[in-house]
Amino acid sequence: MSTFFLFCYGCCFGSLIGATSARYARQESPFYPGSHCDTCQIPLQPWQLVPVLSYLYQRGRCQTCGAAIPRQVLILELVGGWLATTIMGPATLLTVIWFYLWIYASLCDKATQTFPGIISWLSLPVLLWPFGFPIWGLASIWLIGVHLLWSHLSQPPIGDGDLEFIGLYGLAFGLPTTAWWLLTACLLALLTHRWFSGRIALIPYLTISALVWWLWS
Helix, strand or coil: CCHHHHHHHHHHHHHHHHHHHHHCCCCCCCCCCCCCCCCCCCCHHHHHHHHCCCHHCCCEECCCCCEEEEHHHHHHHHHHHHHHHCCCCCCHHHHHHHHHHHHHHHHHHHHHHCCCCHHHHHHHHHHHHHHHHHHHHHHHHHHHHHHHCCEEEEEEECCCCHHHHHHHHHHHHHHHHHHHHHHHHHHHHHHHCCCCCCCCCCCHHHHHHHHHHHHCC
């Protein structure tokens, strides 16, 4: 029964991540206006906001205008629910929260090549909680240093958010694990980029790679 409730809560978080990241991409407030159809702008009723079930009941379409609801909505809700079912204690709870934060950052990065800088700072204590304040201080210096340096570069070789993510991951898991994680992410990005043009949003691949290696371990 506890697994069922964890799944329900996780689906809600997945739905929240999808909605707020979409609003970030459109430069809208995460709080106002209320949930609405992106096509006809009609406000959604409470029964239309139930994760997974509302999507299935409406067959993936708006009940008012018939516009297709992105399949990503359902996928995020299911992934959010599944991640929550992996919680077995405080350590895994923080890991799942960390993944929620970076899934949100991935969606923002995919849509706009940016994400809110607060994500890096929120993930710092979540990821580095076992190491205490000395490592937290080192991580804080890293985040501030990357931000200050990258603000003076006209054509940085890599996004500052990517570098922040990599640095925090390296502090938490060490260089060997980080090397394999980066290699997997880069291979995924290069394979996918064969069918797309333009700049690569790296955060989604870093997050997928981190999830794969976490499950593997």
